Amino acid sequence: MVRKNALIYFVLIVVLVVASGFSMGMGAVKIPFTDVMIVLAQKIGLFGNHIVPDQFRGVLDIVRIPRVLLGIIVGAALGISGTAIQGIFRNPLAEPGLIGISAGASLMAVIIIVLELSIFASLSNLLGYYLLAFGAFAGAGIAALLVYQISRSDGRSNVATMLLAGIAINALAGALTGLLTYVADDQQLRNITFWMLGSLAGATWETVMAVTPFIIIPVLLLPRMGKALNAFALGEVQASQLGLKVNVIKRNVVVLATMGVGASVAVSGIIGFIGLLVPHIIRLIMGVDNRHVLPASAIFGALMLTLADMVCRTIVAPIELPIGVITALLGTPVFLYILIKDKRKLVL
Amino acid sequence: MLVADQLTFQIGTKTLVQDISFKLSPGQLLVILGANGAGKSTLFHMLSGDKKPSNGKVTLNGKDLKTYTIQEIALMRAVVNQQNTMNMAFTAHEIVLMGRYPHSLKSSAVRDTEIAFKVMDLTGITYLSHRSYLSLSGGEQQRVQLSRVLAQIWDVENALLLMDEPVSNLDILYQQQTLAIAKKLAERGVMVLAILHDINLASQYADRIIMLKEGRKCYDGPPAHVLLSANIDDVFNIQADIFTNPITQKSFFIPKDITIDLD
Numbered sequence: 117m118v119r120k121n122a123l124i125y126f127v128l129i130v131v132l133v134v135a136s137g138f139s140m141g142m143g144a145v146k147i148p149f150t151d152v153m154i155v156l157a158q159k160i161g162l163f164g165n166h167i168v169p170d171q172f173r174g175v176l177d178i179v180r181i182p183r184v185l186l187g188i189i190v191g192a193a194l195g196i197s198g199t200a201i202q203g204i205f206r207n208p209l210a211e212p213g214l215i216g217i218s219a220g221a222s223l224m225a226v227i228i229i230v231l232e233l234s235i236f237a238s239l240s241n242l243l244g245y246y247l248l249a250f251g252a253f254a255g256a257g258i259a260a261l262l263v264y265q266i267s268r269s270d271g272r273s274n275v276a277t278m279l280l281a282g283i284a285i286n287a288l289a290g291a292l293t294g295l296l297t298y299v300a301d302d303q304q305l306r307n308i309t310f311w312m313l314g315s316l317a318g319a320t321w322e323t324v325m326a327v328t329p330f331i332i333i334p335v336l337l338l339p340r341m342g343k344a345l346n347a348f349a350l351g352e353v354q355a356s357q358l359g360l361k362v363n364v365i366k367r368n369v370v371v372l373a374t375m376g377v378g379a380s381v382a383v384s385g386i387i388g389f390i391g392l393l394v395p396h397i398i399r400l401i402m403g404v405d406n407r408h409v410l411p412a413s414a415i416f417g418a419l420m421l422t423l424a425d426m427v428c429r430t431i432v433a434p435i436e437l438p439i440g441v442i443t444a445l446l447g448t449p450v451f452l453y454i455l456i457k458d459k460r461k462l463v464l
Numbered sequence: 465m466l467v468a469d470q471l472t473f474q475i476g477t478k479t480l481v482q483d484i485s486f487k488l489s490p491g492q493l494l495v496i497l498g499a500n501g502a503g504k505s506t507l508f509h510m511l512s513g514d515k516k517p518s519n520g521k522v523t524l525n526g527k528d529l530k531t532y533t534i535q536e537i538a539l540m541r542a543v544v545n546q547q548n549t550m551n552m553a554f555t556a557h558e559i560v561l562m563g564r565y566p567h568s569l570k571s572s573a574v575r576d577t578e579i580a581f582k583v584m585d586l587t588g589i590t591y592l593s594h595r596s597y598l599s600l601s602g603g604e605q606q607r608v609q610l611s612r613v614l615a616q617i618w619d620v621e622n623a624l625l626l627m628d629e630p631v632s633n634l635d636i637l638y639q640q641q642t643l644a645i646a647k648k649l650a651e652r653g654v655m656v657l658a659i660l661h662d663i664n665l666a667s668q669y670a671d672r673i674i675m676l677k678e679g680r681k682c683y684d685g686p687p688a689h690v691l692l693s694a695n696i697d698d699v700f701n702i703q704a705d706i707f708t709n710p711i712t713q714k715s716f717f718i719p720k721d722i723t724i725d726l727d
Binding site for chain 2 (some may be wrong): 206207208343346347349350351353354356357358359360361399403404405
């Protein structure tokens with residue numbers, strides 16, 4: 117079992133590296149895979165003297181590398197946060213987008229976009245991104261707490277109420293966001309649309325730098341909660357009978373997961389269904405033990421988003437599809453499949 | 465030793481449990497009987513620490529239950545809950561191993577697995593090891609939960625085992641098996657407290673029975689002293705004929721027909 121899981125991690129990482137390399141080579145300027153790898157190797161100090169055309173180097177450095185990197189960290193955050201949130205809600209259908217966490221984050225982001233320009237000169241500086249990330253984090257946290265409190269009765273979360281509360285919060289956030297679009301100017305309007313559809317097009321080294329700390333923390337800390345989340349699956353009372361401080365765990369996991377989701381939304385808008393799709397597939401491959409599902413979801417989330425981004429940049433080139441469209445197209449059927457397959461088993 | 469000292473539980477002006485005291489020693493299997501709404505579950509939750517008594521206190525092995533950390537309690541008491549709901553497809557084996565979580569600092573993975581296999585063998589669920597919990601029947605799920613709970617206190621001395629209707633979904637074989645296991649554990653020094661509905665099961669296995677009525681303790685003693693027709697009529701409001709099993713000398717009850725008038 118241990119060996120099998122080690123092999124799965126290894127394969128996932130290799131596929132992620134190869135997929136990233138291909139993704140960096142694709143676009144208006146085609147760059148051979150080997151050149152991409154040489155430039156990447158030189159960035160970390162290997163193969164000092166291979167020659168790669170300056171044009172390739174420039175495109176990679178300014179456009180492709182930050183974009184693919186952003187996809188990797190955002191995907192990792194969404195994957196692992198999805199798993200963690202499902203663990204806390206004790207339900208495989210809890211997904212940040214569905215239950216309103218992403219909408220809460222994006223609403224806060226939109227509020228900041230519309231209101232902040234009087235405070236900061238522009239959002240393109242690092243401070244502006246940090247402000248956005250914090251705002252989105254707060255919005256995500258508030259939405260998560262709301263849904264959690266509403267859906268809980270007798271110490272367990274009620275799935276039907278959880279999903280309905282998600283609908284309500286999505287609707288509310290949608291309405292408020294809609295309201296803000298009325299007072300927004302053209303540039304703000306474009307920013308807001310970007311947030312609602314989800315896209316990695318805003319990737320620069322600055323955005324990568326801005327979100328990395330917010331995502332590194334949950335990606336490193338959440339896997340340590342694997343055992344606790346396993347016990348949580350038994351029930352909150354049962355987990356506490358096994359000696360777990362249920363409230364502390366809940367708070368830590370929600371803070372870490374919303375930090376990841378909030379930061380992702382701040383730089384790439386709402387990219388739905390990754391948090392649903394990724395844990396589901398990982399559980400099919402590795403079983404449901406959160407000690408493995410959490411780290412594997414981070415890697416697989418990074419891979420999924422890298423692939424989705426590759427598709428949305430190339431499928432109707434030179435036009436670029438919003439990545440949220442691709443993930444929703446892939447994710448909705450899986451969501452429906454889980455619903456149909458488990459409709460008798462899920463405790464509503 | 466588990467000591468309930470004048471336990472009272474009130475919600476608003478309603479008193480669900482009033483002034484219940486008793487002591488449970490290692491080696492004893494104590495069964496709580498009572499009609500629906502008699503306060504059995506409320507008493508149970510105060511003993512397990514899930515509910516705080518409005519008055520009185522619970523003492524476990526000489527210390528007030530409140531003064532233990534929940535990790536410390538988890539190391540010496542395990543609870544079979546009446547309700548278990550799960551939506552994640554853990555295997556039976558994984559769930560049983562979760563019973564070992566409180567011991568993870570002192571126990572080894574090898575030892576935990578060994579204990580898991582032992583209890584699964586005992587409860588007869590070895591063949592379910594790799595099945596998803598969600599695919600099991602209600603009775604099978606209950607046996608998996610029982611195994612998890614047994615794994616938790618398997619190597620603990622003076623452990624406390626609390627069981628809230630542990631046989632509600634089980635067929636007759638596993639009802640007998642579950643209580644026979646509880647009885648064996650009691651003989652090994654575990655304190656066992658079980659809420660049951662079946663008077664005959666209680667008579668067959670209990671060392672001692674406490675009967676509750678309207679939140680109060682009315683009868684307390686060995687089955688032969690407590691399980692009398694008059695007491696059963698008092699507590700459950702049902703007439704029953706009492707017989708003695710000629711082999712075990714234990715009493716068993718057959719309720720008299722009750723008349724139902726639909727008009």
